[in-house]
Amino acid sequence: MSHDVHGARFFSPNETFVTFHHPGIAYVLERKVFDRAITEMAATAGAEVVVKARATGVTTADDGTVNGVVFRHSGRDYTCKTKTVIAADGVESQVARWAGIDTTHRLRDVGICAQYLISNIDIGTDYCDFYFGREIAPRGYVWVFPKGDDIANVGVGIGGAISGKGGKLAIDYLNEFVKRKFPKGKILGLVCGAVPVAESLPQLVGDGILIVGDAAHHSDPMSGGGIANAMYSGKFAAEAAVEGIRTGDVSEKVLAAYTKRWNSEFGKHFKNICRIRDGIIKFSDDTLDKYTETLSKIPSEQITMAKIFQTLLRHQPSLLLELRHLILAGWI
Numbered sequence: 001m002s003h004d005v006h007g008a009r010f011f012s013p014n015e016t017f018v019t020f021h022h023p024g025i026a027y028v029l030e031r032k033v034f035d036r037a038i039t040e041m042a043a044t045a046g047a048e049v050v051v052k053a054r055a056t057g058v059t060t061a062d063d064g065t066v067n068g069v070v071f072r073h074s075g076r077d078y079t080c081k082t083k084t085v086i087a088a089d090g091v092e093s094q095v096a097r098w099a100g101i102d103t104t105h106r107l108r109d110v111g112i113c114a115q116y117l118i119s120n121i122d123i124g125t126d127y128c129d130f131y132f133g134r135e136i137a138p139r140g141y142v143w144v145f146p147k148g149d150d151i152a153n154v155g156v157g158i159g160g161a162i163s164g165k166g167g168k169l170a171i172d173y174l175n176e177f178v179k180r181k182f183p184k185g186k187i188l189g190l191v192c193g194a195v196p197v198a199e200s201l202p203q204l205v206g207d208g209i210l211i212v213g214d215a216a217h218h219s220d221p222m223s224g225g226g227i228a229n230a231m232y233s234g235k236f237a238a239e240a241a242v243e244g245i246r247t248g249d250v251s252e253k254v255l256a257a258y259t260k261r262w263n264s265e266f267g268k269h270f271k272n273i274c275r276i277r278d279g280i281i282k283f284s285d286d287t288l289d290k291y292t293e294t295l296s297k298i299p300s301e302q303i304t305m306a307k308i309f310q311t312l313l314r315h316q317p318s319l320l321l322e323l324r325h326l327i328l329a330g331w332i
Helices: 031-044 094-098 170-181 227-247 252-281 285-295 305-315 324-328
Strands: 003-011 017-028 053-060 066-073 076-081 085-087 110-119 128-131 141-146 151-159 186-196 209-211
Touching: 003 141, 017 128, 017 285, 053 076, 053 094, 066 085, 085 094, 085 227, 094 209, 110 170, 141 170, 151 170, 170 186, 209 227, 209 252, 227 252, 285 305
Parallel strands: 003 128, 085 209
Antiparallel strands: 003 017, 053 066, 066 076, 110 151, 110 186, 128 141, 141 151
16 A cells, blocks of 8 residues: 545536545555465465466367467566466457457547646645546546645646547646646656546456456556456456366356356446446546536535536536436436
């Protein structure tokens, strides 16, 4: 853990903000330390860890079942025979593609992201901040996640179909924001990448293979957050793989227990989140400012998702038609 936070603040384009105050609700992780801790736990449990290795292909049995991975390590090629393969290689997984599973995205279903680690900045440390607006982050948002008294992750995600339009990339939107908000900040690091922001990959398993995390499109469709979802999908996939190995049957039919469990516990949620997101994306900056101004008058401890949607529906009744399926399902 890098820092604990007690809620979030959401800023409209004119920087009016709404505060969700929930003490101890979340943590900002030190990702490198977190990943290393997970790796250590796996090694302690008996996993063999190979560092600085790059997968270059998979092997298959005569019936097409995936039964191994080819990888390059220290300038040499190796083949590791397996009973199952779990593809956890991120957005548009190549491992799954080598097994014949299509993992491509539509541009509208991807967020293009850039993030700085910045020190020497004046920020509040109690909340994660989110900034919205078509000028600062079209089809996305800017985030400021505190990691200490004067240091934070500051990043932006924009819609994949927006990236490059007008000659502007995610890094350009990030630089504009940082120059305006943190002109004296010191940039210590930069990461860039793509994040799935759609429903789950339709095919999560094949004969001898399971797909998890970003590779399975399991990042949250609204926020793009992926750690928790990846851990759940990894757990579900591992349990299905273990059962297949135990029974000696790792066919797609047997491994589909993972798909069934994911869809049961997260599938409906993902569909609903996508519908809400698509509705919110249609709002103009003026509309976001108006709604945020109204919500900002509600005490932070009383702010809930239900309160937000009640306010939106009161000021824009036409949303009732767009969100009717969620209301009927009791989701709002």
